[in-house]
Amino acid sequence: MTALADRRRLRAFVDEKARAAGFDKIAVTTPDAAPQAPERLRHFIEEGRHGSMAWMAETAERRARPQNLWPQVRSIIMLGMNYGPDENPLALLERKDRAIISVYARNRDYHDVVKGRLKQLAGQLAARAGEDVKVFVDTAPVMEKPLAAAAGLGWQGKHTNLVSRELGSWLFLGSIFTTAELEPDLPEEDHCGSCRACLDVCPTDAFPAPYQLDARRCISYLTIEHKGPIPHEFREPMGNRIYGCDDCLAVCPWNKFARDAAEIRLKARDDLKEPALETLLDLDDTAFRELFSGSPIKRIGRDRFVRNVLIAAGNSGRAALVPRCRRLTSDPSPLVRGAAVWALSRLLDAEEFGRLAKIGQTIEMDEDVRQEWRHALGRTA
Template sequence: MKDGLKQRLVAQARAEGFDACRLCRPGDVGHVPERLAAFLARGYHGQMGWLAERSAWRGAPEVLWPEARTVIMLGESYTPEGDPLAGLARRDCGNISVYARNRDYHNTVKKRLKRLARWLIEAGGGEVKVFVDTAPVPEKPLGQAAGLGWQGKHTNLVSRELGSWFFLGSVFTTLDLETDPAEVDHCGSCRACLDICPTDAFPAPYQLDARRCISYLTIEHRGPVDEDLRAGLGNRIYGCDDCLAVCPWNKFAVAAREVKYHAREDLVTPRLAELATLNDAGFRETFSGSPIKRIGRDRFLRNVLYAIGNSGDPGLRGVAQAQCEDADAAVADAARWAVLRLDRDANGLASRVKPATPLA
C-alpha cells in the first residue's frame, strides 16, 4: 500500500463533492444478520420481498464480494433550504419528500462514486465495486461501522457533522486500507422522531414496521393502502420527512453543494388539482429524471387522491369524482374514498357515491 493513500483518498472524495468519507471492513457489521432476521420474521418488510430473497448478502457484505478488504463509505448532503414540513399545512397541495424534489440522486451519487473508484485504481491499484442503494448492501450499518454516523431511533443514519440529510454511497475495494473507529449512539433520551410519526410506524426505538411507514406506503406499497392508515398520510404524496426533520442533530447539517439537490419550484408544494389530472404521458413528462417516475402514474395518482380526501377542500370533490372509474382499481378506490371523505367533512353525512369493489 502506498504511503498516505487513505489521506489522499479522503481529499479526493471531498474534491468529487462528497461531504464525508470513512472506512471500515466488510465484516464489521456482524450484528446485522440477527436483526434482519427478526425484522423479516415480524413481517415488517411488507411487500419488499427482495429483502428476504437476498438476506444472506444484505446481512453479510463479505459474502456479497469475498475478495473485498475495505469498504469506503461516502456521505453527501442534501439539506433543504427551508422547513421541509412547512408544506404539510397547505392541504390543497401535495408534500414531496425533500430528496425527490429534483433529479434522481442515485444517478448523481453513482457518477461521483465511479470517478472516485477510477481514481483509487490509478492511485493504489486493486479492484473496486460501487453501490448506491442498488444492491443488497447494509449501507446504514456499514456507515455506522465506518464512523459516518449512527442509526438513530428512527433507524436512519444520523451524523454529528451532517445531521440527518445526507445520501449514502459505498466503494468496496480489494485494497487493505486503514479503517476508522465506529460511531456510537448519541440519541440519548430524545424520542422526537418516534413521537412525530403520523402512522405510529415505530413499535419501539430502533425498530421500524415498514407496513405503517408513509415512505413505504407511498412508494413501495402496491394496491390500496389500509383505510385505517389513509388519514395519517395527510398530503404526503411521495415519501415522508417527519422523523428526519425533527432530529435535533440537524442543527449541524451543512448546505447541499449539488444544485441538482435544490428543489424544483414546481415540486415544493404542487397543487393536487393539477396532479390529479395527469395521464401517463403527462406524468412521465412532469417527472422525467425524478425518482418519482419509478412508481408510475397509477401509484402516484392513488397517493394524490388520498391527499385530496384528507384536504377538507370541497372544491376538490369534482377532481376526485372524475377518477372514480379509472382503469386502475387502486386509483378508482382512492378516488371514491376521497369523495366519501370530502362529503363527510362538508355535510357530516354519508356520500351517495357507490363504494369501490373490494380488491382481491
C-alpha cells in the same frame, strides 16, 4: 513502515478526491465491522416488517455480510452527501391544498447522482492503487447504514436512519468496495441520548421500539413500495404526504448543523417544492412521465402516484377538488378508482355521496372498488 505510509498516502488521496467529487463525509471500515447486522436483518424479516418488499428476504444472505456479495473485498469506503432542505419541510403539512414530496425526491434521482460520483472516485482509486473496486448505492444488497455507522460516518438513530453530528439526518449514502487495504476509522458513538423526537412525531406509529422500524406502517413504504390500496387505518394519518415522509428526519435536533453546511448538493425543483393537488390529479400517464422524467418518483408509475394524491385530496377538506375526484372514479385503473371513492366520501356530505354511490356500485365491475363503495357508504351512513 513503508506499507503503513503507503496506506496513509492512499487514504489521503481518497479523501481529497472524495471531497472534489462532491461528497461531504468519508469514512473507511472493514467487511466484518458490523457483526450485529445479520441478526437484526433476520429479525426484521421474520417479523414480516419488510412488508411486500420480497427482495429483502430473497437477498438476505448476500445482504448479511459484504463478503457474501464480493469475497475479495478488503476495505469498504462509506461516503455521505448532504441533501438537507433550505427550509423546514414540516411547514407544508398545514397547506392542505398542496402536496408534500419527500425532500430527497424533489430533483434528479439521487441514485444516478451518487453513483456517477462514486464511479468517478472508484476509477481514480483503482488507477492509483492498482486494485479492484465495486460501487453500490441503495438498490444493491448492501447494509449501508450499519456499515456507515461502523465506519464512523455517523450512528443509526432511533428512527433507524443514519445521523451525523455535522449533517444531521439528511444524508445520501454510497459505498465503494475495494481489494485495497485502507486504514479503518473508528465507529461513531450513539448521541441520541433520551431524545424521542423522531419516534413521537411518526403519524402512523411505525416504530415498535427505539431503533426498530415496521415498514408496513411507514408512510414512505406505503406511498412508494406498497402496490395495492392504502390500508384504511393509514389514510387519514397520511395527510398530504404523497411520496415518502420526512417527519422523523426533519425533527432530528442534529439537523441544526446540516442547515449550516456549506452546500446543499441537490437543490429542489421549484415545481416540486409545494405542488398543487389540482395539478397532480390531472396527470395522465404521458403527463406523469414528462413531469417526473429523471425523478425517482417515476418508478412507482402514474396509478400509484395518483392513488396517493387522492388520499391527500380526501384529507384536504376542499370541495373544489370534487369534480376531479369524480372524474377519476371512471379512471382505467381500479387502484385510482378506489382511492377516488374514498376521497369523495370525505369531501361530499352523506346524502350526496349516497346518490353517487348508488350509481357507482351499479357500473363498477372490479370487486375491490365495489368494496370501497360499500365501506365508504358504511362510514358515511
